[in-house]
Amino acid sequence: MKAAELLAKIRVNGTVPRHIAIIMDGNGRWARERNLPRPLGHRSGMKSVRDVVEGSLEAGVDVLSLFAFSQENWQRPPAEVRALMALLQEFIARESEDLRAQGVRVRVLGDLSRLAPGAASAAEQLVARTAENSRLTLNLFISYGGRAELVRAARWIARDVRDGRLDPDAVDEEALSSRLYTSDCPDPDLLIRTSGEQRISNFLLWQSAYAELYMSPVLWPDFSRSDLFEAITAYQHRDRRFGRVPA
Numbered sequence: 515m516k517a518a519e520l521l522a523k524i525r526v527n528g529t530v531p532r533h534i535a536i537i538m539d540g541n542g543r544w545a546r547e548r549n550l551p552r553p554l555g556h557r558s559g560m561k562s563v564r565d566v567v568e569g570s571l572e573a574g575v576d577v578l579s580l581f582a583f584s585q586e587n588w589q590r591p592p593a594e595v596r597a598l599m600a601l602l603q604e605f606i607a608r609e610s611e612d613l614r615a616q617g618v619r620v621r622v623l624g625d626l627s628r629l630a631p632g633a634a635s636a637a638e639q640l641v642a643r644t645a646e647n648s649r650l651t652l653n654l655f656i657s658y659g660g661r662a663e664l665v666r667a668a669r670w671i672a673r674d675v676r677d678g679r680l681d682p683d684a685v686d687e688e689a690l691s692s693r694l695y696t697s698d699c700p701d702p703d704l705l706i707r708t709s710g711e712q713r714i715s716n717f718l719l720w721q722s723a724y725a726e727l728y729m730s731p732v733l734w735p736d737f738s739r740s741d742l743f744e745a746i747t748a749y750q751h752r753d754r755r756f757g758r759v760p761a
C-alpha cells in the first residue's frame with residue numbers, strides 16, 4: 515500500500531503512538547549486498563531518518579527516538595567510528611534548518627563526553643537552535659547504552675541520598691525515571707527494530723517495559739515512511755493490557 519493510503523487508514527483508526535522508538539539497524543548489510551564499503555550504508559541511512567521524521571510529523575507522533583550509535587559501537591574499527599561521527603556532523607549541517615522550520619525539537623542523548631569536540635558542538639547547536647519547537651520531539655541517541663543510563667541514575671540517587679536530599683524510602687520508580695535522559699517524555703508505545711534482528715541491543719531498557727515490539731525485515735537504508743506507517747497500523751491492532759485483564 516502507498517504511504518498516503520496507509521496514512522488515511524491510520525487517521526481513521528485514530529490511535530497513534532505518542533512515542534515511537536527505532537533501532538536503526540542494517541546499514542552494513544545494505545552496503546555489503548551492493549559491494550559497497552559500510553560507511554556508504556550509513557550514508558544511505560540518513561535519508562531514512564529524514565523520511566521517518568516527516569512520517570512522524572504527518573502521523574501526529576509526539577516523540578520519535580532514534581538509536582543512532584550505541585556505547586558498544588565505540589568498539590567498531592576506528593575508521594567506521596570516524597565515518598559515523600563525520601556523518602552525524604553532516605546530517606546536522608544539512609538538516610538543522612529544515613528541522614527547525616518544521617517545528618522539530620531535537621535532543622541528543624547519551625554520553626556525549628566521548629564525542630569529538632566538533633561533533634559535540636554541532637549537536638549542542640542543533641539542540642539550542644530547535645529548543646523552542648514543540649510539534650515533534652526528536653531524541654537522537656548517540657553514545658547511548660540502556661544499562662549505562664541506569665547506572666548513571668543509580669549514582670545520582672546515591673549522591674542525593676548521601677547529601678540528604680533524598681530519603682532512601684522515597685526511592686521509587688518515579689525517582690529513577692526522573693533521572694533518565696527521557697525524564698520529560700512518555701515511555702515508548704512502539705519500539706521498531708529494522709533488519710530482522712530480534713533483540714533490544716541495550717536500547718531504552720527501563721522505558722520499553724510495556725512497549726509494543728515491531729521487528730521489520732527491512733534494512734534501515736530501505737526503510738521508508740510507508741514502512742513506518744505499516745508499523746503504526748500493526749500497533750493499532752495490538753491489545754495493550756499492561757498486566758490487567760481486557761475490559
Ligand code: IPE
Pocket residue numbers: 538539540541542543544582583584587598709734
Ligand atoms: C546500524 O547499522 C547503524 C549503527 C549501528 C551505527 P549497522 O552498522 O549495525 O549494520 P549491520 O547490522 O552491520 O548490517
Ligand code: IPE
Pocket residue numbers: 537538539540581582583584587711713715
Ligand atoms: C544497535 O545496532 C545499535 C544501533 C542501531 C545504533 P547494533 O548493530 O550495534 O546491534 P547488535 O550488535 O546487532 O546487537
Ligand code: MG
Pocket residue numbers: 539540541
Ligand atoms: Mg547492526
